[in-house]
Amino acid sequence: MDTQSIIHKSAADLRVAPNFVDYEGERCRFSWEAAVRELSVEPGGGINIAWQAVDRHCTGPHGTKIALRFLARNASATNISYAELAALTNRFCNVLRQLGVGKGDRLFILSGRIPELYIALLGALKNGTVVSPLFSAFGPEPIATRVNLGAGTVLVTTDLLFERKLAHCLDQMPSLKHVLLVAEDGGQTAVPGTRDLAMLMAQASDACACEQTSANDLALMHFTSGTTGIPKGALHVHGAAITHWVTGRYALDLHPDDVYWCTADPGWVTGTSYGVIAPLLHGVASVVDREEFDAERWYGILQDERVSVWYTAPTAIRMLMRAGAPIARKYALPQLRFVASVGEPLNPEAVCWGKDVLGLPIHDNWWQTETGGIMIANTPAFDIKPGSMGRPLPGVDAAIVEHLEDGSVRVLETPDTQGELALRRGWPAMFRGYLNNEARYLKSFAGDWYLTGDLARRDADGYYWFVGRADDVIKSAGHLIGPFEVESALMEHPAVAEAGVIGKPDPVVGETVKAFVALNQGYKAGEALRMELLGHARKRLGAAVAPKELEFVAQLPHTRSGKIMRRLLKARELGLAEGDTSTLESGS
Ligand code: ATP
Numbered sequence: 001m002d003t004q005s006i007i008h009k010s011a012a013d014l015r016v017a018p019n020f021v022d023y024e025g026e027r028c029r030f031s032w033e034a035a036v037r038e039l040s041v042e043p044g045g046g047i048n049i050a051w052q053a054v055d056r057h058c059t060g061p062h063g064t065k066i067a068l069r070f071l072a073r074n075a076s077a078t079n080i081s082y083a084e085l086a087a088l089t090n091r092f093c094n095v096l097r098q099l100g101v102g103k104g105d106r107l108f109i110l111s112g113r114i115p116e117l118y119i120a121l122l123g124a125l126k127n128g129t130v131v132s133p134l135f136s137a138f139g140p141e142p143i144a145t146r147v148n149l150g151a152g153t154v155l156v157t158t159d160l161l162f163e164r165k166l167a168h169c170l171d172q173m174p175s176l177k178h179v180l181l182v183a184e185d186g187g188q189t190a191v192p193g194t195r196d197l198a199m200l201m202a203q204a205s206d207a208c209a210c211e212q213t214s215a216n217d218l219a220l221m222h223f224t225s226g227t228t229g230i231p232k233g234a235l236h237v238h239g240a241a242i243t244h245w246v247t248g249r250y251a252l253d254l255h256p257d258d259v260y261w262c263t264a265d266p267g268w269v270t271g272t273s274y275g276v277i278a279p280l281l282h283g284v285a286s287v288v289d290r291e292e293f294d295a296e297r298w299y300g301i302l303q304d305e306r307v308s309v310w311y312t313a314p315t316a317i318r319m320l321m322r323a324g325a326p327i328a329r330k331y332a333l334p335q336l337r338f339v340a341s342v343g344e345p346l347n348p349e350a351v352c353w354g355k356d357v358l359g360l361p362i363h364d365n366w367w368q369t370e371t372g373g374i375m376i377a378n379t380p381a382f383d384i385k386p387g388s389m390g391r392p393l394p395g396v397d398a399a400i401v402e403h404l405e406d407g408s409v410r411v412l413e414t415p416d417t418q419g420e421l422a423l424r425r426g427w428p429a430m431f432r433g434y435l436n437n438e439a440r441y442l443k444s445f446a447g448d449w450y451l452t453g454d455l456a457r458r459d460a461d462g463y464y465w466f467v468g469r470a471d472d473v474i475k476s477a478g479h480l481i482g483p484f485e486v487e488s489a490l491m492e493h494p495a496v497a498e499a500g501v502i503g504k505p506d507p508v509v510g511e512t513v514k515a516f517v518a519l520n521q522g523y524k525a526g527e528a529l530r531m532e533l534l535g536h537a538r539k540r541l542g543a544a545v546a547p548k549e550l551e552f553v554a555q556l557p558h559t560r561s562g563k564i565m566r567r568l569l570k571a572r573e574l575g576l577a578e579g580d581t582s583t584l585e586s587g588s
């Protein structure tokens with residue numbers, strides 16, 4: 001079954017000579033020690049993410065190249081070159097030094113995707129200050145929870161966000177010593193108890209020596225998406241840059257002349273690792289859009305900005321599919337040559353839609369907040385099996401394991417055996433702790449293996465197939481059912497735009513399968529369609545796995561990073577408390 005649906009890649013698909021062609025050979029040759037040596041030697045030794053991402057490109061002809069290009073709805077684009085980014089991040093680093101903020105202190109950023117977010121993030125890293133970018137849509141409560149958990153001493157935000165969300169609850173964040181405000185209208189702010197960032201920047205020098213940081217010094221704090229429970233704060237180090245560098249080459253195929261667009265917000269780890277760090281490490285020009293998803297706008301950006309490498313998420317792809325192919329056909333995308341996706345399983349339908357509508361297959365890849373960078377990916381080096389998340393990248397050892405009673409794990413070597421996905425510890429971007437939860441951190445490891453909490457299987461060709469999160473898997477009449485398999489079967493039906501599947505407690509079979517379905521335009525919810533979809537699923541999956549119940553919904557609940565929140569579907573269905581909803585996308 002797996003091999004029939006392979007998407008073979010032609011030279012025309014790739015358009016440039018890819019970075020990665022020999023999967024087995026490269027995995028054998030690869031070592032993290034050699035990969036570090038590909039980065040530049042820093043003046044003071046050590047490794048600092050911001051120095052590697054910005055400063056090493058800022059002199060010579062590369063300095064004038066666009067590093068970041070900011071798009072806003074009603075304004076012309078703002079370009080920042082590598083040399084300008086170096087100077088601006090130096091200024092911000094000096095602002096922190098003047099305020100007495102140093103290495104190891106914690107800085108939070110709460111803003112939309114404006115230049116100051118990127119400047120503060122990279123400038124703080126230059127200062128050795130640990131950074132945590134937050135989604136600007138968070139309300140006061142989730143902001144305070146995270147700032148307190150991370151013991152933030154500095155907060156960078158905008159005057160409007162401050163007024164709306166923070167002015168009245170600053171006393172709930174006692175560790176904060178400095179609030180730096182950006183005026184959203186580009187002017188100056190004068191809010192008691194805060195400092196105007198523009199003024200501080202104007203007074204600061206644009207020259208500074210980067211703080212010396214080692215590969216194991218803390219750099220970033222990222223909160224997980226909260227898909228399965230309360231978001232956890234994962235701690236990351238400066239050495240993560242090595243993983244970002246390597247994965248930018250293998251999984252995103254970044255070339256110096258690329259125009260790259262990562263649609264993720266830096267409030268989610270993808271928006272920082274691959275929306276800021278990886279493209280800058282590779283010296284490419286990145287597009288940053290301040291606006292939210294809109295099908296016409298997104299196709300317009302891909303076309304007008306001549307985007308060549310695009311990194312997005314399944315939810316966005318499903319929304320483009322829902323918007324329909326005629327919209328896509330209004331745009332010409334001759335520059336686009338590589339498309340990748342992360343965050344959720346990418347349904348085979350979506351991979352094939354990419355080939356049909358964009359003319360390019362979509363490369364699904366897998367990783368987590370905890371892994372800091374891409375671990376398993378579809379790459380230019382091998383054909384795609386739609387529905388598979390690809391193969392482990394060079395430097396990454398993955399396995400399917402089962403838990404033994406003594407707390408250890410056993411690697412399951414037989415192909416197509418289902419078990420927990422595990423990664424051998426030792427890649428540079430591996431998280432180094434959960435904020436205030438050492439016990440949980442330690443529980444994530446068994447011997448040499450980091451346990452991901454995801455269930456998967458590996459086929460005989462070494463491709464990994466996502467089954468589901470351990471928390472979401474449905475146990476029904478002795479079968480273990482992964483929601484993804486059921487959702488993908490439903491997605492094959494032309495009426496279905498998106499599906500979310502849960503298990504409902506049942507006294508006889510343990511759990512029964514229930515599906516929630518959002519429909520494509522032009523289809524009407526009704527009994528006939530409900531029966532048709534149930535029949536379609538039964539035909540595809542068999543009666544034991546197919547849903548017994550199916551409910552139509554206008555939309556499914558998503559996290560802000562775009563993942564279907566099955567735990568919320570389940571809580572609502574069973575009339576239970578909704579739990580932490582801080583990461584729930586508004587309107588879900
Ligand atoms: P929480 O840990 O708070 O429940 P989360 O796991 O969704 O939230 P993230 O770290 O943003 O937080 O997401 C990582 C998870 O997303 C993975 O463990 C996996 O379940 C899912 N995921 C990411 N990429 C893929 C993919 N390509 N295929 C299948 N699942 C994926």
Ligand code: MG
Nearest residue numbers: 224225368453
């Ligand atoms: Mg998780």
